[in-house]
Amino acid sequence: MKIAIIGAGSGYMPGVVRGLLHRAADLAGTELSCHDTDADHLDLMTRLARRMFAARGADLTVSAHTDLAAALDGASYVFTTFRPGGLAARHLDESIPLAHGLVGQETAGPGGFLMALRSVPVLLEIARLAPPDAWIVNYTNPTSIVTDAVARHTGARIIGLCDQHVGDTEMWAGLLGLPADRLEADWIGLNHATWAERLRLDGVPLDLPALLDGLEVPGGGATPWRDPVRMVELGKTLGFLPNSYAKYYFFHDAVVAQLREKGVTRAQEILATMPAYYDGVAEQARRDDPDPSRERGGGEHGEFAVDTICALHRDEGRRVVVNVRNDGAISSLDDDATVEVPAIVGRSGPVPLTMGPLPRPVRGLTQAIQSYERLAADAAVTGDRRLALQALLAHPFVRDKATAESLLTEGLAAHRDHLPQFR
Ligand code: G6P
C-alpha cells in the first residue's frame, strides 16, 4: 500500500508523522511517498519521519520526490496538504481584502477566493496524474472549494478534510463543563461555516438552547483559531453552536478594526517563527527518538487525516465529519453542492448522513456562501474572469461591484505566477 503525501515539507508534517505513528500497526508495510516543491524541507521532514518510525519500530517506509508524477505513481491514497505560494502568497490574500475594508483571511472571503484560484489548478493536476482509483484526501484550503472543483470537474475520488470541528467541539465542551471525549455534535453546513443544533453526551441528546442560555460569557482565552468570548455571545443569540469562523461573518467590522490595529498579517506572524521552527525540527531529526515541536498542526490535524485514511482503507464504516457531495444530506442545499457533514466512511467512500435543514438564522447566509463557493470553483477551473467576478459579488463580505472589480484585478496581478488558467 502506498500513501502519497503532497506537501510533505510543510511545517504540519511532524503532526502527520505522529498521526501515522498512532496508526502504525494498521498501516504496517505502507510506503509513504513524500512530495514537496521545496527540496530542503522535503529532505528534512523525510529524515525526521524515518527517525521517528525507526525509534518506535513502525513498519513504514519513506520515499522523497520533487517530481509529482513519480510521487503519485501507484498511490492508493493521495493526501494533499500544501499552500500554493506558501505563506508569502497567504500574506497577499490576507492584506488585499483588508485594504478594501474587508476581513483578510486565508479561507474566508476574498482572501480564500484568491487561495482557491491558486489551489484548484494544482489539485486538478494531481487528479489527472493520480491513479484513477486513488482516493484524494484533501486538506489544501479552501478545502470545500478545492473538493468541489475536483469532484465536479474530474472523475477523481476526493474527500475534503478540516479538523476545525474537533477543536471547536473541545472548546464548547470546556465552556459547558462537559467531557469532550463523550460529546458528539452534528456539525453541518460548509467548511468553516458549519453549525450544530444537536449535541449528545454518550449518545443522549442535550438541551442546547438551555445550556447556552445558562452559559456565562468567558473573560478571554482567544487564540489564532478560536475566540470563545465572541462564540459564546453568538451561540447565546442563535441557540446553537457556530463554527469558530462565524466570527468573520457576525463580527466582520470589529475583526477588520482588530486586524488593522494589529498591523501584521497572520502569515507574517507565522513567517517570523518559521526559521526557528525548522531549526528545531532539524535538531530533533538528528536525535534517536525525535520529539518535534507541536506548534504547527500539533493537535488533531495529523491524527484526523490518518484516521480518515484508515476508515477508507480498513472499511471501518466510522462516522467522520467530511466535505462531500450533499446528495440530500442537508435539505437546504443543492444535491450537487459540496457540504461538510457527518458521514459514514468505509471502503466505498463517505456516505453522508441525513441531517435535515440548516437552522433558519444562518440558512440564507450558508446558501449565499455556497453560491459563492460554486462560482469560485468554476472560476478557478476555467479561468473565466466573469465567473470570478460573479463569485466575489456572491460573497456576503462584498457589498459593491467596484470593490469586487478592484479585488479581482489586484488579486490576479499579485498572484499571476500561480494562476496559469487566467493567462
Ligand atoms: C485551522 C483551520 C485550517 C487552517 C488553520 C490555519 O486549523 O481549520 O483550515 O489552515 O487553522 O492555522 P494557522 O496557524 O496557519 O493560522
Ligand code: MN
Ligand atoms: Mn480548516
